[in-house]
Amino acid sequence: MAQVVESDERALITVEDGVSFSKDSLFLMNFRFRMQNRAGLNTLEGDDFRVNQYEMRVRRLRLRFDGFVGHPRLQYYIQLAFSRADLDLENALIAQPVRDAIVYYIVNDNLYFGFGQSKLPGNRQRVNSSGNLQFADRSTANALFNIDRDFGLFAYKTFPFRKGGELQIKGALTTGDGRNASAVDDGLSYTGRLEYLPFGSFRNNGDYSEGDLEFEPKPKLSIGLTLSANEKANRTGGQLGPSLFEPRDMNSFIVDGVFKYMGWAVLGEYLERRSPDPFTSNDLGELRIVQVGWGINTQVSRMLDRKNELAVRYSKVTPDAEILQFQDRVDEVLLGFSRYVNGHRIKFQANVGYKWLEGLSRFDNAGNSWTAMFQVEFGI
Numbered sequence: 001m002a003q004v005v006e007s008d009e010r011a012l013i014t015v016e017d018g019v020s021f022s023k024d025s026l027f028l029m030n031f032r033f034r035m036q037n038r039a040g041l042n043t044l045e046g047d048d049f050r051v052n053q054y055e056m057r058v059r060r061l062r063l064r065f066d067g068f069v070g071h072p073r074l075q076y077y078i079q080l081a082f083s084r085a086d087l088d089l090e091n092a093l094i095a096q097p098v099r100d101a102i103v104y105y106i107v108n109d110n111l112y113f114g115f116g117q118s119k120l121p122g123n124r125q126r127v128n129s130s131g132n133l134q135f136a137d138r139s140t141a142n143a144l145f146n147i148d149r150d151f152g153l154f155a156y157k158t159f160p161f162r163k164g165g166e167l168q169i170k171g172a173l174t175t176g177d178g179r180n181a182s183a184v185d186d187g188l189s190y191t192g193r194l195e196y197l198p199f200g201s202f203r204n205n206g207d208y209s210e211g212d213l214e215f216e217p218k219p220k221l222s223i224g225l226t227l228s229a230n231e232k233a234n235r236t237g238g239q240l241g242p243s244l245f246e247p248r249d250m251n252s253f254i255v256d257g258v259f260k261y262m263g264w265a266v267l268g269e270y271l272e273r274r275s276p277d278p279f280t281s282n283d284l285g286e287l288r289i290v291q292v293g294w295g296i297n298t299q300v301s302r303m304l305d306r307k308n309e310l311a312v313r314y315s316k317v318t319p320d321a322e323i324l325q326f327q328d329r330v331d332e333v334l335l336g337f338s339r340y341v342n343g344h345r346i347k348f349q350a351n352v353g354y355k356w357l358e359g360l361s362r363f364d365n366a367g368n369s370w371t372a373m374f375q376v377e378f379g380i
Contacts (some may be wrong), residue, residue: 005205005344008119009156009170009200010112011066011075011199016253017380028067034131034345034379035083036060043370052369057349058083059375062099075104076277077118084307089178089339096180099149107352114154117179120239121154121193122147122226123269124256127208132344134301135336136351136375139315141295147228148239150174151181151309152173174259176230178239187232187247189239202260210267211296211301211309212260213343219261226254237291244278244288265304271295279324285322289326293319301336311336313353328357328367349375 005078006012018032040055046063065078079100081087087095101114119127120352125138138146159167169192175181176189182222198208199221199326203214230238256269269319271294279292295318301311313334319327341347357367 005132005209006064007205007208008079008100008127009121009208010114011068011077013066013068013075014107015066017205018046019380022067025072027069028072030066032064032380034064034377035061036130036136036375036377038136038373038375039316040136040371040373044046044370045367050371054372059085059136060229061080062131062379063088072190073106075106075324077102077104093117098180098183102154108174110158110160112156114156115152117149117151118154119149120147120174120189120191120228121156122252123254123271124186124208124224124230124258125210125221125267126208127271129208131377131379134311134338134349135313135334136373139269139297139313139318140330140332140355141271141297141315144237144291144317145252145254145273145293145295146237146240147191147226147230148237149179150176151179152189162364164200165196165198167168168327169198172307175210176233176234181234185232185234185247187230187249189228189233190229191226191228193224193226195222197222197305202283206260207258208298208335209344210265211311211338212263212265212339213302213306213309214260214305215263215306216260217262219259221257221259223257224255226252228252228254233290236288241291245282245286246291248275248277248280250275250290250292265299265301267297267299269297271297278320284365287326291319291327293317293327294324305347307340309338309340311338331356334371344377345379347377349373349377 020030022028036059038059043050043051044050044052052280061082063299068075084258102114102118104114155171157169172190172191202220230250235241251274253272259266275290276290297315299313303309313333317330332355336351339348
């Protein structure tokens with residue numbers, strides 16, 4: 001029996017693994033945990049292969065609770081984080097353990113609403129759970145241009161077609177300031193997304209799980225388009241990043257798609273952020289800028305058998321010309337191998353890659369570096 005693929009856009013009510021507590025049709029709680037332990041290194045700049053940095057840490061340690069209270073239509077999803085890398089301490093003085101806390105009302109299988117804090121319907125790789133990735137980390141383009149989590153109202157609607165395809169519409173009206181925000185202002189964020197699946201649904205929610213672990217017997221394709229307008233945003237990336245000195249309007253445009261067939265998987269994303277005035281400053285003359293520009297991410301993978309997978313990624317970040325002196329152009333190539341012991345829940349991953357700046361691929365270019373990573377994912 002296939003393992004249920006977790007979704008970060010709705011509660012998981014039926015699970016194969018985990019611990020469940022229930023009382024008739026009045027209460028259900030599914031409890032699960034997962035952790036990511038990793039060791040990695042980066043080399044010095046240019047063609048110097050000496051190690052410059054080591055990374056050894058618990059990248060993620062999560063507890064997740066899903067279920068319903070009072071009625072199966074009234075569902076909830078809570079996710080807590082405990083590792084230092086997961087607490088947003090690089091941008092805030094106070095740890096932020098709450099990643100998701102949202103209540104859903106399920107009208108039917110094709111329509112449901114949410115209120116609380118959750119992932120916005122943005123680029124596909126960001127909405128993918130970090131436990132469903134085929135590399136240890138998401139791409140450099142995702143890191144700079146994704147729209148992440150926010151607090152507000154969410155709506156999800158699916159229109160199935162008679163010939164087997166379907167159209168999904170997702171929308172969110174949120175604060176625009178990201179998770180656990182304390183700012184109070186008169187700006188909001190408006191996000192809308194369309195997803196077209198011409199050949200129908202993927203097996204086991206495979207459109208939001210990297211790699212074709214299900215070995216789709218027929219070609220499956222999903223194409224997504226997201227538009228997001230964030231008014232009077234207070235952070236350099238809208239919902240992410242350090243605080244700006246003044247609020248700024250910004251807009252995000254995202255196109256992505258995933259194709260799977262017989263163990264092959266292809267993922268592609270284009271992300272873009274714009275702002276009419278990306279620069280902010282304080283009385284001391286310090287600058288903080290909106291991260292405007294565009295990025296792409298492409299991944300191709302092949303399941304060698306039911307347990308082993310090879311994958312390659314190319315990702316690029318290109319800042320707008322007006323901020324180029326503050327943000328490098330970055331290109332990155334990664335080769336990855338994954339050994340799936342129990343699907344995405346228990347797996348071993350190894351990545352090796354090369355990063356170069358300013359579009360130059362010479363090995364002696366200042367700023368270029370090699371990276372390698374080994375990670376174990378373990379959870380239920």
